[in-house]
Amino acid sequence: MNAPQRDITLRFLAEPQDVNFGGKVHGGAVMKWIDLAAYACAAGWSGRYCVTAYAGGIRFVAPIHVGSLVEVEAKVIYTGNSSIHIALEVNACDPKSLNRRLTTHCIVIMVAVDQNGQSERVPQWQPQTEADKKQHESAVKLMEMRKQIGEEMQIFVD
Structure with a gap:
């Protein structure tokens, strides 16, 4: 069996159909590219079909x-x-x-997930380098923060 693939980079050209009313690539198009790269990365790591459970902390830094030429880099930083x-x-x-x-x-x-939509186990990722360890620690902190945010968001859910 091949070793799981931890990271992937998708590369392509931004096309005219991706433009918003301001003449730049639409944020929704960027989010789609992110979701595609996340799927490819997760499937490469797990060898399984994967679905998006959460997308957050999205920061649009520059148009x-x-x-x-667009590059979307995706890398596993934590596994449950x-x-x-x-x-x-x-x-x-350019x-x-x-x-x-x-x-x-x-x-x-x-x-x-399996063909019935039930969750399946994934290979565990272990940080190797100091950078890996920092990213892993950050992922754990973000999980704690998401739990707090989820509790606060309950006021908006009926």
């Missing part, structure tokens, strides 16, 4: 222009029993200069 926490970064540049700049970053949690 993306039509014709830009069936969940895979993935850090994502979106970078863009393909003629290749001077990349950060445009968006966030965290997505994917869950491995």
